[in-house]
Amino acid sequence: MSARINDFQAWVIDEFRANGGRVGGMFEGSTLALLTTIGAKTGLRRTTPLGYLHVGGRPVVVASAMGADSHPGWYHNIRRNPVVTVETGTETYQAIAAVPSVVEREPLWEQVLRQAPGYADYQAGTSRIIPVVVLHRIDDSPGADRVRGLGDFIVEGHDWLRAELADLRRQADALAEGGEGGLTGGTPDLGRRMRTHCLDFCAALKQHHTGEDRGGFPALAARFPDLAGPLERLGEEHKVVASIQERIAELVEGYTPGETDPAELREQLDVLATRLESHFDYEEWTIVDALNTLGPAPQIP
Incomplete structure (x- = not known):
């Protein structure tokens, strides 16, 4: 121009x-x-x-x-x-x-x-x-009461996952620095807690992405065909995240306090955190408002 x-x-x-x-x-x-x-x-x-x-x-x-x-x-x-x-x-x-x-x-x-x-x-x-x-x-009509939609539900899930991942990274830092249950001895409580926490986090993240791949994304693609490109990118990112999760699961399953170097675990968590932040930001920018048009958020007791 x-x-x-x-x-x-x-x-x-x-x-x-x-x-x-x-x-x-x-x-x-x-x-x-x-x-x-x-x-x-x-x-x-x-x-x-x-x-x-x-x-x-x-x-x-x-x-x-x-x-x-x-x-x-x-x-x-x-x-x-x-x-x-x-x-x-x-x-x-x-x-x-x-x-x-x-x-x-x-x-x-x-x-x-x-x-x-x-x-x-x-x-x-x-x-x-x-x-x-x-x-x-795709936004709310002027003056309308704001209804919590499916997109809002996704953002809430992202925020929970962000907080859980931040907590895992703090635990990994403590282990890498030889803290409670780390390489310098002490009780193995921190290592056990981290193993449980990490596996729960990975399961929740997998469930979150499975729900999007099987439910939210196909519904969006049917209603908004021009979102095909962003949805394809998000689906590919899910595969990358899944491979990182598998590596983390291997590391925490095999972690032995006093024997295993936790530095690699911390490094993999950093990789996952960086990838997820970019993924969540892109998802929230491209599809959250569109998701809100599909209906209200599910009511969870």
Whole structure:
């Protein structure tokens, strides 16, 4: 994107935000929105002003790029990560940006042209099929009572696992430093407690990921097909985490106070902690809001 286009878009964005969504000049009287996506290559947040339509009660934007022969950058971003932020001038909300199939696009495109005939000129100027993108809102409606959803339940599980892992790392530090039950002697209580705690943690983490793989992820994939990429990545990360868990289980099962060097156990826990923090952060960013649309959190006595 040229510096001139960047400067122009920056001006539109500033004007939009300063005037409650209204922009003058060539956009006088037009309905615009600001779409913030995550860069497919950079991972950085990118904001783009776009025409904003409602088709059949659904918010829609069009990847016209003013009739260019290549899809705009924001379109490539949503194909990698479809979770977006939408600013309309009166409100800001999160959405899943969904690209309809070719068959589904046709009636949408016809309705887009009824509202904004200028898009027909853009389509006439390029051989590519200009995508119509539907924005499925995933946050709570303004003023609605907040219902604890499946996504919130997942975050609560993450927080519990984070706390348990932090406790395990403290125990591993104590063992590695020759503390209670460590290499320098003393009672084996700490080693036994850690073995029990560690195996319980690994079992809970396995159950958490199994539940996602068999329940949450397939349900999300069915409702939001454009989440296929992030869900595939999360599934692959589950496999990596499982292999680290197996190594940790081997280490704690074979741990003998006074004989086994706990340094490797601490190192493996550090690897697991780093991997899990990255995994949890990515999962919470990409799918938690979408999960909340599937229903309320389960009631656990």
